[in-house]
Amino acid sequence: MVKKAGVLGATGSVGQRFILLLSNHPDFEIHALGASSRSAGKKYVDAANWKQTELLPESAKNIKVVECKPQGVFAECDIVFSGLDADYAGSIEKEFVEAGVPIISNAKNYRRELDVPLIVPIVNPEHLSIIEKKVTDAKAAGKSKIGYQICISNCSTAGLVAPLKPLVEAFGPIDALTVTTLQAISGAGFSPGVSSIDVLDNIIPYIGGEEDKLEWETKKILGNVNATKTEIVNIPEDDLKVSAQCNRVAVSDGHTECISLRFAKRPAPSVEQVKQVLHNYVCDAFKEGCHSAPKQTIHVLEEQDRPQPRLDRNRDNGYGVSVGRIRQDPVLDFKMVVLSHNTIIGAAGSGVLIGELLLARNLI
Amino acid sequence: MVKKAGVLGATGSVGQRFILLLSNHPDFEIHALGASSRSAGKKYVDAANWKQTELLPESAKNIKVVECKPQGVFAECDIVFSGLDADYAGSIEKEFVEAGVPIISNAKNYRRELDVPLIVPIVNPEHLSIIEKKVTDAKAAGKSKIGYQICISNCSTAGLVAPLKPLVEAFGPIDALTVTTLQAISGAGFSPGVSSIDVLDNIIPYIGGEEDKLEWETKKILGNVNATKTEIVNIPEDDLKVSAQCNRVAVSDGHTECISLRFAKRPAPSVEQVKQVLHNYVCDAFKEGCHSAPKQTIHVLEEQDRPQPRLDRNRDNGYGVSVGRIRQDPVLDFKMVVLSHNTIIGAAGSGVLIGELLLARNLI
Amino acid sequence: MVKKAGVLGATGSVGQRFILLLSNHPDFEIHALGASSRSAGKKYVDAANWKQTELLPESAKNIKVVECKPQGVFAECDIVFSGLDADYAGSIEKEFVEAGVPIISNAKNYRRELDVPLIVPIVNPEHLSIIEKKVTDAKAAGKSKIGYQICISNCSTAGLVAPLKPLVEAFGPIDALTVTTLQAISGAGFSPGVSSIDVLDNIIPYIGGEEDKLEWETKKILGNVNATKTEIVNIPEDDLKVSAQCNRVAVSDGHTECISLRFAKRPAPSVEQVKQVLHNYVCDAFKEGCHSAPKQTIHVLEEQDRPQPRLDRNRDNGYGVSVGRIRQDPVLDFKMVVLSHNTIIGAAGSGVLIGELLLARNLI
Amino acid sequence: MVKKAGVLGATGSVGQRFILLLSNHPDFEIHALGASSRSAGKKYVDAANWKQTELLPESAKNIKVVECKPQGVFAECDIVFSGLDADYAGSIEKEFVEAGVPIISNAKNYRRELDVPLIVPIVNPEHLSIIEKKVTDAKAAGKSKIGYQICISNCSTAGLVAPLKPLVEAFGPIDALTVTTLQAISGAGFSPGVSSIDVLDNIIPYIGGEEDKLEWETKKILGNVNATKTEIVNIPEDDLKVSAQCNRVAVSDGHTECISLRFAKRPAPSVEQVKQVLHNYVCDAFKEGCHSAPKQTIHVLEEQDRPQPRLDRNRDNGYGVSVGRIRQDPVLDFKMVVLSHNTIIGAAGSGVLIGELLLARNLI
Known part of the structure; x- marks a missing residue:
């Protein structure tokens, strides 16, 4: 079943890459795009200054950008990819995780937390066993929804x-x-x-x-x-x-x-x-x-x-x-x-592949 | 007294730099410009495809380019700077040295000869003592003219x-x-x-x-x-x-x-x-x-x-x-x-400064 | 039916683009790759200094490069695309046309001949009526094979x-x-x-x-x-x-x-x-x-x-x-x-699209 | 006599160029450097993010940056060169002119005012006759100090x-x-x-x-x-x-x-x-x-x-x-x-040459 994906920091450089990679993806569909209050309420095509060499996918053009809050469309997401700047990632991502939303983040804020896996998906997917335990424990405790934080490494x-x-x-x-x-x-x-x-x-x-x-x-x-x-x-x-x-x-x-x-x-x-x-x-x-x-x-x-x-x-x-x-x-x-490739295996691409690993392992 | 300087490979990239550095130099005047037989006979301004960011000095424009032979104007030079390609430097420079012309070369051909000083003038000018001995010995032997080879290091x-x-x-x-x-x-x-x-x-x-x-x-x-x-x-x-x-x-x-x-x-x-x-x-x-x-x-x-x-x-x-x-x-x-700066301290500039050191030490 | 295509000047910049565009093409298969005598006899992967951002297609790697002669594999081609330099295109392309091989050339040599169509396929395909007439006349005259020249415009x-x-x-x-x-x-x-x-x-x-x-x-x-x-x-x-x-x-x-x-x-x-x-x-x-x-x-x-x-x-x-x-x-x-895009619509790409037009019109 | 020069917007790109051109200038000495309140009070070397290919002149390093006000050191200037952004130039330059300080500005704000000369000094210095009249009239009226605005053209x-x-x-x-x-x-x-x-x-x-x-x-x-x-x-x-x-x-x-x-x-x-x-x-x-x-x-x-x-x-x-x-x-x-050269004849350089013209014509 196709999973609902959200993107935080959707108008930025990393966010744009997430959108390219998630469009026409067999496992994910873009369900929520979050950006600053300045962009919220606009159609994505109007909010973003698109700078990718590939054209903005038609399917993403008319998605309404919302604020980065773990309610509404974001609460409905199975997984949320974050391209937020470090200045904002700290508090926003924490809020999402606490609200039960799994986050895969490109920001540096939580990389050094020892209970947060820092994943290069072609290198150390075994570190996701920390997440596996969290999910298993949550299920055992009868929780239907469990938030967690995964970090993408530096490019x-x-x-x-x-x-x-x-x-x-x-x-x-x-x-x-x-x-x-x-x-x-x-x-x-x-x-x-x-x-x-x-x-x-x-x-x-x-x-x-x-x-x-x-x-x-x-x-x-x-x-x-x-x-x-x-x-x-x-x-x-x-x-x-x-x-x-x-x-x-x-x-x-x-x-x-x-x-x-x-x-x-x-x-x-x-x-x-x-x-x-x-x-x-x-x-x-x-x-x-x-x-x-x-x-x-x-x-x-x-x-x-x-x-x-x-x-x-x-x-x-x-x-x-x-x-x-x-x-x-x-x-x-x-x-x-x-x-x-710094924006693929070094950033958004790794994020998406981590998402695929979670899916393959039934963690989302 | 201003010394007569020659330049081998004068139309090439390194040669052009030698010409820039030697024009209006207080110690040297350009006396001979050597290039391939294709250029020989032409005025320098017509022979060279000048590609420097500084304009071709007026004083060099009308110098007649000659072939790279240690006779004629080159025989009259006190010092010859070589910007020759390695394909040609080996035999031509040898001919010059044997004819009694001192050569300071940017080519790699003789750099590994242990009796040839490989000089970065701001680093190891003491290696010129090999040249000092050659010149002293030659003078003692009554020779008025002594050829020798000095190499500029790789950039x-x-x-x-x-x-x-x-x-x-x-x-x-x-x-x-x-x-x-x-x-x-x-x-x-x-x-x-x-x-x-x-x-x-x-x-x-x-x-x-x-x-x-x-x-x-x-x-x-x-x-x-x-x-x-x-x-x-x-x-x-x-x-x-x-x-x-x-x-x-x-x-x-x-x-x-x-x-x-x-x-x-x-x-x-x-x-x-x-x-x-x-x-x-x-x-x-x-x-x-x-x-x-x-x-x-x-x-x-x-x-x-x-x-x-x-x-x-x-x-x-x-x-x-x-x-x-x-x-x-x-x-x-x-x-x-x-x-x-690879073309100054890393090439022609070092050559000219080596020439200045020879002059300061009365070796030319 | 898939047509047999040849490429002249196959190791050069335009030739490489032809190979990229013809590999996995539904209408054409690469049947002959021609280059200078220096490359002839080698496998393409060894003959070419591949400089495209896309990898050399596997299917082209082992094709044996031959000389640019309208015999052998080239005589078997339905259409030949030429990426030859102008220095060589004149005589070689003429030889091919006279031998009954249709040529679509990126070289400038025949562009100004009034009986040679100069085609930008998204612009003036109606000029191919000159070719249509040639082919019709040839068929009427009982000829099974007819050579002709088509030029791609300047980029x-x-x-x-x-x-x-x-x-x-x-x-x-x-x-x-x-x-x-x-x-x-x-x-x-x-x-x-x-x-x-x-x-x-x-x-x-x-x-x-x-x-x-x-x-x-x-x-x-x-x-x-x-x-x-x-x-x-x-x-x-x-x-x-x-x-x-x-x-x-x-x-x-x-x-x-x-x-x-x-x-x-x-x-x-x-x-x-x-x-x-x-x-x-x-x-x-x-x-x-x-x-x-x-x-x-x-x-x-x-x-x-x-x-x-x-x-x-x-x-x-x-x-x-x-x-x-x-x-x-x-x-x-x-x-x-x-x-x-100068190498697509401005060069090899136009050549391939002209080939497709010829095919659509039953001219090859 | 060497004239006292001020520079507005001294830390910006155009301001840096003014400083390079005015340092060691025979006719001018830098007397005042103005920038935003964020920079005011600092030594220039600390306030500016110097990005020129020539080093920051020693003489400018320790000048104390002040705010862009026509009092204090700026009131003592014979001429002030403005590299201000258009967002600020309008009101600041007006204030200077009204305070009797002559301004040569690179900003676009006043270029279209018909009583403001728009000068490319190698092209239309005759337009400075407007300034000449102003100065003559002011002197005739017994004024010792007269402010005026001159604009440098777009690059x-x-x-x-x-x-x-x-x-x-x-x-x-x-x-x-x-x-x-x-x-x-x-x-x-x-x-x-x-x-x-x-x-x-x-x-x-x-x-x-x-x-x-x-x-x-x-x-x-x-x-x-x-x-x-x-x-x-x-x-x-x-x-x-x-x-x-x-x-x-x-x-x-x-x-x-x-x-x-x-x-x-x-x-x-x-x-x-x-x-x-x-x-x-x-x-x-x-x-x-x-x-x-x-x-x-x-x-x-x-x-x-x-x-x-x-x-x-x-x-x-x-x-x-x-x-x-x-x-x-x-x-x-x-x-x-x-x-x-867009930063010389197209910007700061023209400003300085306009200043030289004013001086040659006894207008400062």
């Missing part, structure tokens, strides 16, 4: 952890990791987003809060659920050193990340083994039949000048991650270039 | 080693170094140079041969002259691990390099000490009164989003290097962002 | 004439037309194509031969077939003055054209009438059921800042043309902004 | 009228003019200015109010002062038809304008005569010895692919205008490409 984190997960599974813990990112402008939204004077013939070697997110979120996403299925146990600080340097560049979509990593165990695997493991990795979302799950989770590219954002960002509709130039590293063990 | 190497040198002087050897570059298109020349389709809304995560140059040249430039002043002794492979990842981005001029480094000695210095040492560094070229030497060799920037190519590449006319975001690194000791 | 011409055609049909002749173009880099191919230094933070206010093509081809495309169906009668020079100014800009795909026009008849129509006529225009290719024909031939945009290349170039898969900012012009009658 | 208008003026002087009135612009992003400021998503791989075919400004201001600037020297008499609507189409493109500085024009008189001059007149034009500001006046007012370029923003925008420090591709036009008489 550059999603690309980074994609190859790490299968490598750790195959070769044991990684104890050191450096990453230098070249991040697309779409990650910064468009009201106003990145000023053109900042990226035309230029690089901005700084993105506020980004390095810290990369360094911290990695340890949570690669961590484990505790025995009681109530919290995530992060990888301890001392077991995994992560160092990030983040740059904004003149690319529309697609984050490029130059990474180096070292395994804790000796001897380290060979380049060929690393490639094989990445190539063979099949994410659970695909195994569970999720509609948007990539057929090939990680594309191992052999051409010496790939991956490139313009040529590779849309593999598997942006749900596949590309890894190229896998080679030995004189300082750590291996270096490689990772490319991921 | 991205120049920016990288600038902060390393004072750090090593102050805090002892660096034993591990990672660098991810975001390199400007001007480094690739313009016939045809980088295709626009490759950098518009794109990143090319590969530059042929560049990573190897960065990793190798660093060990030579930070090395020492041997006791007999005949060769450079590189830093041994095991004492300094260097790992480079190179990217081409849509920036006209200015290479950005995100670096991390570790000192061999414990405890490592503080961030404040690192900044102080970089800020206080004064290159020998400035002390020796060289015309183009930067007043401030290294600009330590405190703003969190600097250096930026568009805003900082022209500091000290492109001879100064900017270093920002100096901070501790969870994997190695420190990370920072280095910006250098 | 910027295609966008320009799209709105002109319905306007002329509705309101009579246009007697003056000015057009200033802002053209994408993909129109120049990629070996090497436009140098990045030429379009980064820059405009090139000149494209060799382009203004002349725009001014000339418009008069042919808007012209008529003569009574004997053997030649096109161009609009006389004095009846239609066209003035073009062409610029290359940093856009990957999509030509923007700012046009002004004047009708010969007084009074001129109203802005509203102009919009209505453009909106209501349905091209014959769509009426005839051609697979790639745009459902909406001309999209009339009402937003004041549209059309924009990034947002509008892909309407109707690049076969639809967008027209915006239709308003009165103080000098001529109307001004407006026209956007068309 | 794209400045480039357009530069070649028109000498042509009209030589060949009589122009009666029809079309112009399509490709405008740089710096014209839109940087807080936030143009969003990068709008110009990366894109064109915005619309700039709010710009076409109207181009069409209207041209008629005022090419108009005449009335007999009593109190007002400008614009060229009547019917005598000069102007049609503008404005586009925003990914260029940092430098507006490119493709223009076509027709002279009222027959026969029209030859291309050669047009070139000669443009080349020979010497602006009054240069004749009067103004410091910033271009030595060559109009650079007539003969290369077929010039002018280009990156290569030609800085001619005569941005005060010279480049005109290329002068050729006959099939619809009007001539077409050509005009390039001007």
Whole structure:
């Protein structure tokens, strides 16, 4: 049965992406679009300054935008995707969860709460067992409606952890990791987003809060659920050193990340083994039949000048991650270039795929 | 006395830069411009497809281009700057040196010869002692004319080693170094140079041969002259691990390099000490009164989003290097962002400053 | 029945687009790929430097590239699409036509021959009556195989004439037309194509031969077939003055054209009438059921800042043309902004749609 | 004697340019910097988000920013340059003028007042006779201090009228003019200015109010002062038809304008005569010895692919205008490409040169 989906922050950059992905989706139908009081009451086509390269879907044009309140149409939703700015997400999402509405949020506000799963759906869907327990407990307690919070990871984190997960599974813990990112402008939204004077013939070697997110979120996403299925146990600080340097560049979509990593165990695997493991990795979302799950989770590219954002960002509709130039590293063990689509696997797309996982697991 | 200067490969990208820098130079006058037989015989203004943002100097317009032979006007030169492509530099430069003409070359051909100094003039001018010995020996032997070869480093190497040198002087050897570059298109020349389709809304995560140059040249430039002043002794492979990842981005001029480094000695210095040492560094070229030497060799920037190519590449006319975001690194000791002007300190500009050093030391 | 298609110049920019469009096409299958002797004998995946944002179709990867000769696999083709450079197209295409192979060419060589239709398929498919006559005559003469030449228009011409055609049909002749173009880099191919230094933070206010093509081809495309169906009668020079100014800009795909026009008849129509006529225009290719024909031939945009290349170039898969900012012009009658996808309706895409028209009319 | 200069809107984009141009200026010293109450009280270096490619001049760093009131330091100024946004310029500038402070403003608010000269200093300095009369009258009336308003033209208008003026002087009135612009992003400021998503791989075919400004201001600037020297008499609507189409493109500085024009008189001059007149034009500001006046007012370029923003925008420090591709036009008489530096001759630079003209004429 098609589930009713709501979108919070529907007029913003992430919200627009949610609408694109949910339109014509076999599992979801857009039931509620929420935005600020300035937009509330308008038809979506009039409220939004649509900036996507795909046209605004006809089915969404005439939906009436409402305020972001967990009543009315939003109360009828099976799942609500949030593209709210961090300034508003904190209180609004809390209100929704308390009202019994499940939230999948792109905002950073609750990512560090240990009882909130921080999910990259092609990487750590097993962390959803926390949600499974919540739902099971609620049902056992006779509750028909249960709210919960799930967070989508930061965009550059999603690309980074994609190859790490299968490598750790195959070769044991990684104890050191450096990453230098070249991040697309779409990650910064468009009201106003990145000023053109900042990226035309230029690089901005700084993105506020980004390095810290990369360094911290990695340890949570690669961590484990505790025995009681109530919290995530992060990888301890001392077991995994992560160092990030983040740059904004003149690319529309697609984050490029130059990474180096070292395994804790000796001897380290060979380049060929690393490639094989990445190539063979099949994410659970695909195994569970999720509609948007990539057929090939990680594309191992052999051409010496790939991956490139313009040529590779849309593999598997942006749900596949590309890894190229896998080679030995004189300082750590291996270096490689990772490319991921920041608005798909790095934001709204991950949100939708998390929704598909919940559905596949009967959690919505 | 003003010295006679020649330029090989005068119509190319590097050659054009040499001409800009040598025109109105107090120490040099352009005496010979060499190019392929296709251009020879023409006036420079007719032979060159001038692509610099500054206009072609009037004084250079009517110079007759000649072939790249160490006779005629080139035999009369005190110093010859070579912007030749590697395909031609090998044999032509050799011919010049054998004919007794000193060559300062931007080509890669002789960089790895241990008896050829590989010079970043704000970093290792002491390696010119090899040339000093050659000139002294030649004079002692009664020779009036002595040819020799000096190489300019690779563009991205120049920016990288600038902060390393004072750090090593102050805090002892660096034993591990990672660098991810975001390199400007001007480094690739313009016939045809980088295709626009490759950098518009794109990143090319590969530059042929560049990573190897960065990793190798660093060990030579930070090395020492041997006791007999005949060769450079590189830093041994095991004492300094260097790992480079190179990217081409849509920036006209200015290479950005995100670096991390570790000192061999414990405890490592503080961030404040690192900044102080970089800020206080004064290159020998400035002390020796060289015309183009930067007043401030290294600009330590405190703003969190600097250096930026568009805003900082022209500091000290492109001879100064900017270093920002100096901070501790969870994997190695420190990370920072280095910006250098690839066609000035990274190519032709270094060539001219090397010429000024030779002059200051009475070697031409 | 699926027709056998060949592609000449298959490794080049236009050839790659033909391959993308012909793969999975319901009417055509790729039967022959021709390139230079350097590529001949290789598998396509090894011969081509694939630079499209969509991946190379699996079905094309292993096709063996052959030389551009009208024998062997090419002799078996029902239709051959040519993406050859003008340097080679002249003699090769002639050889194919003489050997009885129909050619649809993107090259400029035969565009001005009056017995060769110059077709923008959404504009002047009636000019194909020349081909119809040739085929009918050949059949009458008992020939089983007949070669002929059809030319695709210049890329910027295609966008320009799209709105002109319905306007002329509705309101009579246009007697003056000015057009200033802002053209994408993909129109120049990629070996090497436009140098990045030429379009980064820059405009090139000149494209060799382009203004002349725009001014000339418009008069042919808007012209008529003569009574004997053997030649096109161009609009006389004095009846239609066209003035073009062409610029290359940093856009990957999509030509923007700012046009002004004047009708010969007084009074001129109203802005509203102009919009209505453009909106209501349905091209014959769509009426005839051609697979790639745009459902909406001309999209009339009402937003004041549209059309924009990034947002509008892909309407109707690049076969639809967008027209915006239709308003009165103080000098001529109307001004407006026209956007068309230069590699689809302006090049390979038009070629394929011409092929579909031939098929719909039983001419192949 | 060096005059005391003030800058209103000192922290904004235009204000920053004023500061760059006034620092180290032989005729002016910066005496007052005004900004919003948020900045007032801070040192300039702390108040401004400096975004120029040249470093903030040392001399300006420590100037204390004040509010935009015509008292205190601003009352002591001989001339005040305004870079205020139109939202604030109206009332603030009026207050200054009424307080007896001469204002040269970049804002659009008073441009259409017929008693306010709208000046492009290389084009119509004779319109300053209105100011001369005001000052003379004031002196005659025994007033020691007289406020007045002068407006700088819109950026794209400045480039357009530069070649028109000498042509009209030589060949009589122009009666029809079309112009399509490709405008740089710096014209839109940087807080936030143009969003990068709008110009990366894109064109915005619309700039709010710009076409109207181009069409209207041209008629005022090419108009005449009335007999009593109190007002400008614009060229009547019917005598000069102007049609503008404005586009925003990914260029940092430098507006490119493709223009076509027709002279009222027959026969029209030859291309050669047009070139000669443009080349020979010497602006009054240069004749009067103004410091910033271009030595060559109009650079007539003969290369077929010039002018280009990156290569030609800085001619005569941005005060010279480049005109290329002068050729006959099939619809009007001539077409050509005009390039001007939008922040120099199109904004702050013109303001400073107007100040120099006032000084040369003893009006301040």
